[in-house]
Amino acid sequence: MIASGMKSVVILGSTGSIGENALRVVDSLPGRFAVTGLAASTNAERVMQQAERYGVRRVALADHEAAAKARSIAPNGVEVLEGEAGMRAMASAPETELVVCAIVGMAALAPVLAAIEAGHDVAIATKEVLVAAGGLVCGLCHENGVNLLPIDSEHSALFQSLQDGGLLPWCARNRCGPKEDLAVERIVRRLILTASGGPFAGRPDVDFETVAVGEALNHPRWRMGPKVTIDSATMMNKGLEILEARWLFDMPADRISVLVHPESIVHSLVEFTDGAQMAQLGYPDMRLPIQYAMTWPERVGNDTLPRLDLALAATLHFSEPDPARFPCLRLAREAAQAGGLVPAAMNAANETAVERFLAGEIKLPRIWEVVERVMGEFGSATGADDLGAIKEADAHARRRAAEFLEGRA
Amino acid sequence: MIASGMKSVVILGSTGSIGENALRVVDSLPGRFAVTGLAASTNAERVMQQAERYGVRRVALADHEAAAKARSIAPNGVEVLEGEAGMRAMASAPETELVVCAIVGMAALAPVLAAIEAGHDVAIATKEVLVAAGGLVCGLCHENGVNLLPIDSEHSALFQSLQDGGLLPWCARNRCGPKEDLAVERIVRRLILTASGGPFAGRPDVDFETVAVGEALNHPRWRMGPKVTIDSATMMNKGLEILEARWLFDMPADRISVLVHPESIVHSLVEFTDGAQMAQLGYPDMRLPIQYAMTWPERVGNDTLPRLDLALAATLHFSEPDPARFPCLRLAREAAQAGGLVPAAMNAANETAVERFLAGEIKLPRIWEVVERVMGEFGSATGADDLGAIKEADAHARRRAAEFLEGRA
Numbered sequence: 080m081i082a083s084g085m086k087s088v089v090i091l092g093s094t095g096s097i098g099e100n101a102l103r104v105v106d107s108l109p110g111r112f113a114v115t116g117l118a119a120s121t122n123a124e125r126v127m128q129q130a131e132r133y134g135v136r137r138v139a140l141a142d143h144e145a146a147a148k149a150r151s152i153a154p155n156g157v158e159v160l161e162g163e164a165g166m167r168a169m170a171s172a173p174e175t176e177l178v179v180c181a182i183v184g185m186a187a188l189a190p191v192l193a194a195i196e197a198g199h200d201v202a203i204a205t206k207e208v209l210v211a212a213g214g215l216v217c218g219l220c221h222e223n224g225v226n227l228l229p230i231d232s233e234h235s236a237l238f239q240s241l242q243d244g245g246l247l248p249w250c251a252r253n254r255c256g257p258k259e260d261l262a263v264e265r266i267v268r269r270l271i272l273t274a275s276g277g278p279f280a281g282r283p284d285v286d287f288e289t290v291a292v293g294e295a296l297n298h299p300r301w302r303m304g305p306k307v308t309i310d311s312a313t314m315m316n317k318g319l320e321i322l323e324a325r326w327l328f329d330m331p332a333d334r335i336s337v338l339v340h341p342e343s344i345v346h347s348l349v350e351f352t353d354g355a356q357m358a359q360l361g362y363p364d365m366r367l368p369i370q371y372a373m374t375w376p377e378r379v380g381n382d383t384l385p386r387l388d389l390a391l392a393a394t395l396h397f398s399e400p401d402p403a404r405f406p407c408l409r410l411a412r413e414a415a416q417a418g419g420l421v422p423a424a425m426n427a428a429n430e431t432a433v434e435r436f437l438a439g440e441i442k443l444p445r446i447w448e449v450v451e452r453v454m455g456e457f458g459s460a461t462g463a464d465d466l467g468a469i470k471e472a473d474a475h476a477r478r479r480a481a482e483f484l485e486g487r488a
Numbered sequence: 489m490i491a492s493g494m495k496s497v498v499i500l501g502s503t504g505s506i507g508e509n510a511l512r513v514v515d516s517l518p519g520r521f522a523v524t525g526l527a528a529s530t531n532a533e534r535v536m537q538q539a540e541r542y543g544v545r546r547v548a549l550a551d552h553e554a555a556a557k558a559r560s561i562a563p564n565g566v567e568v569l570e571g572e573a574g575m576r577a578m579a580s581a582p583e584t585e586l587v588v589c590a591i592v593g594m595a596a597l598a599p600v601l602a603a604i605e606a607g608h609d610v611a612i613a614t615k616e617v618l619v620a621a622g623g624l625v626c627g628l629c630h631e632n633g634v635n636l637l638p639i640d641s642e643h644s645a646l647f648q649s650l651q652d653g654g655l656l657p658w659c660a661r662n663r664c665g666p667k668e669d670l671a672v673e674r675i676v677r678r679l680i681l682t683a684s685g686g687p688f689a690g691r692p693d694v695d696f697e698t699v700a701v702g703e704a705l706n707h708p709r710w711r712m713g714p715k716v717t718i719d720s721a722t723m724m725n726k727g728l729e730i731l732e733a734r735w736l737f738d739m740p741a742d743r744i745s746v747l748v749h750p751e752s753i754v755h756s757l758v759e760f761t762d763g764a765q766m767a768q769l770g771y772p773d774m775r776l777p778i779q780y781a782m783t784w785p786e787r788v789g790n791d792t793l794p795r796l797d798l799a800l801a802a803t804l805h806f807s808e809p810d811p812a813r814f815p816c817l818r819l820a821r822e823a824a825q826a827g828g829l830v831p832a833a834m835n836a837a838n839e840t841a842v843e844r845f846l847a848g849e850i851k852l853p854r855i856w857e858v859v860e861r862v863m864g865e866f867g868s869a870t871g872a873d874d875l876g877a878i879k880e881a882d883a884h885a886r887r888r889a890a891e892f893l894e895g896r897a
Contacts, residue, residue: 239764242651266787271798338798348769348798352789354776355648356769356796360757367763378675380761387765389680389747389757389806397798 087174088373089116089199091139091166091190092181094125096304097204097230097365101179102129104370107383112373118160118169120186123149130157139169141186166190171197177373180205181230183306184430185473188212192466195219202372204230206323207430211423211473213326214464217250226251228372229327233272233320235368236346236359237328238375241267250327251375270330271348271356272320273340274400275300277311280339283404287443292436295443300343300363309433313446314400318411319429322422325415332415337408339398344387361387406447414454420472421457427476428453435484449483496583497782498525498608500548500575500599501590503534505713506613506639506774510588511538513779516792521782527569527578529595532558539566548578550595575599580606586782589614590639592715593839594882597621601875604628611781613639615732616839620832620882622735623873626659635660637781638736642681642729644777645755645768646737647784650676659736660784679739680757680765681729682749683809684709684772686720689748692813696852701845704852709752709772718842722855723809727820728838731831734824741824746817748807753796770796815856823863829881830866836885837862844893858892 088105092098098119105112118139119126127149130138138153139160140146146161153159160168163186170178170190178194179202180187187205194201196219203209208216220227227250229238241248278297279285295312296305303311310316321335338348346368348358361367362385370381402409407429414422432446453476497514501507507528514521527548528535536558539547547562548569549555555570562568569577572595579587579599587603588611589596596614603610605628612618617625629636636659638647650657687706688694704721705714712720719725730744747757755777757767770776771794779790811818816838823834841855862885 239766266789268789268795340798350795351787352791353779353787354770354773354790354793354795355780355787356798357648358767358769360765360767361763364763370762371764378760378762378764380675380677381763382761384763386677386759386763389749389765390808393806395804395806397802397804399799 085111085113086176086373087113087115088177088179089118089169089172089175089194090114090179090181091118091170091187092120092183092204093117093129094119094122095181095183096302097181097369098179100365101181101369101373102133104366104373104381105133107366107381108370108374108379111379115175116169116172118166118182118190119145120182121145123152127152127157137169137172139165141166163189167193170194171199173197175199177202179230179369179373180208183207183304185211185427188466188469191216192219195223195225198223198225200226200228202228202230202369204369206231206319207426209326210319210322210426212466212469213322213422215466215469217326217329218464220250226375227327228375229323230365230368230372231320231323232363232365232368233347234324234327235371237270237272237324237349239359239371240347240349240357241328248328266352267328267330267334268350268352269334269336270324270328271336271338271350272317272324273338273343273345273347274314274317275311275341275343276339276400277314277316279312279404280314280400281341283401287404290443292439295436299341301365303365305437306430306433309436309446310429313407313443314405315407315411315429315446315450317400318407318414319426321408321411322415332412337400339400340396342392342395344389344392344395360389361385407450410447410450410454417454417457419458420468421454423469423472424457424476425450425454427473428480431477431480432484441484445484449480452483453479494520494522495585495782496522496524497586497588498527498578498581498584498603499523499588499590500527500579500596501529501592501613502526502538503528503531504590504592505711506590506778507588509774510590510778510782511542513775513782513790514542516775516790517779517783517788520788524584525578525581527575527591527599528554529591530554532561536561536566546578546581548574550575572598576602579603580608582606584608586611588639588778588782589617592616592713594620594836597875597878600625601628604632604634607632607634609635609637611637611639611778613778615640615728616835618735619728619731619835621875621878622731622831624875624878626735626738627873629659635784636736637784638732639774639777639781640729640732641772641774641777642756643733643736644780646679646681646733646758648768648780649756649758649766650737657737675761676737676739676743677759677761678743678745679733679737680745680747680759681726681733682747682752682754682756683723683726684720684750684752685748685809686723686725688721688813689723689809690750692810696813699852701848704845708750710774712774714846715839715842718845718855719838722816722852723814724816724820724838724855724859726809727816727823728835730817730820731824741821746809748809749805751801751804753798753801753804769798770794816859819856819859819863826863826866828867829877830863832878832881833866833885834859834863836882837889840886840889841893850893854893858889861892862888
């Protein structure tokens with residue numbers, strides 16, 4: 080029942096910041112996308128509103144109570160799936176061309192794997208999936224001929240900068256025919272992730288012990304969900320992005336740099352082996368990278384997206400990050416170096432600690448302290464390509480993080 | 489006699505700044521290029537040194553006395569061509585894969601046309617050719633299946649930024665199969681040429697009536713030949729580049745912006761219709777754009793080229809150009825709007841006036857004053873696709889410019 084020429088899209092995490100922006104992209108490009116499924120964690124009311132608006136006949140809610148509520152308000156003929164099984168069924172629904180994954184955190188892993196196994200391309204916003212299970216996810220993409228399209232603004236900028244002369248980065252080679260002779264690793268010297276630095280990079284006077292939740296949530300450039308905003312304040316966000324880029328572009332972490340750029344105009348750069356750096360610039364607005372992932376390999380005009388005026392921006396600043404004030408960057412590099420289950424452990428400990436910080440239970444520096452302690456308990460164990468091992472590492476790291484934070488370890 | 493896998497290259501204007509840099513590129517990529525011909529205007533000694541170093545058996549000198557001198561010092565078996573006919577013969581020599589045109593000014597037109605008619609791809613540094621005869625040159629490229637590859641750093645940056653998702657700009661579509669469905673004009677909103685602004689953009693206190701030749705030649709960022717350095721000081725260089733981009737990328741001049749960027753790190757940007765701006769960044773060094781044009785469609789690693797460190801660059805500034813202080817920008821837009829022979833007249837008047845300024849005979853503001861007066865004498869006459877008409881307009885504009893400058897008009 081999808082009109083010809085329309086791309087059928089399932090949006091996982093449709094009630095969050097990225098999900099809502101994905102729907103704005105759908106709105107702004109009429110006739111291009113048919114939304115065939117929506118999934119959320121708990122927000123039954125909003126997901127049912129969205130289902131009505133986009134004529135969606137099938138929704139999923141990860142939370143069982145929320146699913147029950149959704150069923151109670153769902154009009155006739157709208158199916159409500161529930162739990163992890165429901166999320167997986169939604170992600171792997173037939174006649175889907177693209178699954179947009181905007182679920183926060185590790186809960187995204189099972190649905191993403193289901194989408195890939197069903198052969199659906201995945202536009203991925205959830206960096207935790209790649210951090211913890213990059214090898215597993217990328218291996219499955221390769222097996223199933225699935226393109227993995229970045230939504231993170233930095234990785235989208237890298238992705239756009241890599242569409243050079245027929246060169247396709249690893250993440251998007253699967254459906255377009257390999258160009259092995261133009262392999263990324265031979266002509267790319269390094270990837271340069273820009274970082275706003277969050278609310279504290281430009282304020283060396285701030286004592287992290289005294290930072291209130293509201294201050295850490297007050298991001299100077301980007302309006303994002305709370306988890307990623309706190310990650311931005313600790314710069315763990317950039318650490319996770321190093322690991323994300325490592326998998327998306329098949330690039331060793333030591334060839335991925337971080338550059339602090341408070342204006343968030345240059346969204347990241349690729350340095351080629353001839354010294355050229357290619358970059359994508361724009362005002363901070365997630366709709367552009369979301370749209371690029373959704374319309375790729377086409378680039379599609381959209382007058383509702385903001386137009387950068389560099390003369391108005393006037394001045395752009397760049398500097399090295401401060402490793403002493405932001406230990407999370409070092410921890411992420413150590414995790415990338417260690418490999419195995421260490422990145423999954425790092426990510427799980429971080430998610431646990433950020434939840435506690437958001438709940439007002441711990442101070443900001445406890446986040447990196449507990450991440451480092453939990454990471455220290457994991458060797459560079461093998462088995463990272465195994466879903467069971469990753470889930471176990473994730474659960475174990477969460478438990479240990481909680482114990483450390485509660486002073487029970 | 490060219491080793492297999494090597495690209496045979498003829499360099500026109502080999503003793504100038506671009507020509508010497510093209511030879512440095514050849515040096516730094518051993519085994520990739522065979523230099524099969526060299527041509528210069530007057531510097532017989534240098535061109536013969538180059539011929540010996542690169543094992544070139546055939547050189548051309550535009551100047552007859554210089555050709556005679558070259559013959560007197562040429563070793564046995566090295567042929568010396570002369571005059572415009574010699575330059576044309578060199579440009580159209582068989583078994584040439586690429587002609588690098590680094591001749592200054594309108595003298596490049598005849599050899600470029602000869603190269604195109606012979607079916608050779610042309611890497612072009614001489615913007616005057618496109619300014620005065622863009623319609624003729626581009627029409628011939630299309631007829632002969634010739635790619636026209638930009639060497640100017642700004643146009644190279646645009647060219648690199650346009651290699652997006654299989655999209656090829658007009659100038660490089662001829663040999664690679666048209667992708668009409670991805671036509672530049674549909675997905676590109678505008679081209680943004682960056683301008684250092686030359687030595688005077690950041691010095692509003694400078695009275696142009698008092699500027700000495702040496703001051704105008706003291707460019708803060710780029711080391712270039714004297715003609716283009718003076719053009720940079722008046723910003724006519726950017727005006728010429730608007731016209732150059734108009735032809736290279738088949739883009740109307742009103743969709744080509746100019747942005748002052750004194751650090752010359754962002755070499756130009758393309759704004760796509762989805763709001764994304766793609767840019768190429770690097771330290772100012774002509775070897776990169778020269779190499780890119782010479783190796784295209786490949787991008788080739790070269791460790792001798794400089795590596796940009798944005799954290800060291802620290803701050804990049806952007807502003808609108810000041811139309812009151814730099815009337816040449818307005819004049820170039822008027823010439824683009826008028827079309828016909830007006831751009832050729834503008835270019836000829838400018839070349840004439842710059843020569844006089846370099847000789848210490850006139851003050852800087854006379855340049856734009858005489859350009860405006862000469863342009864005023866040309867209507868938007870037809871016939872710009874005709875070589876005879878262009879040459880006549882060029883000669884007439886030079887004569888009128890000289891008369892104005894000598895107070896005889």
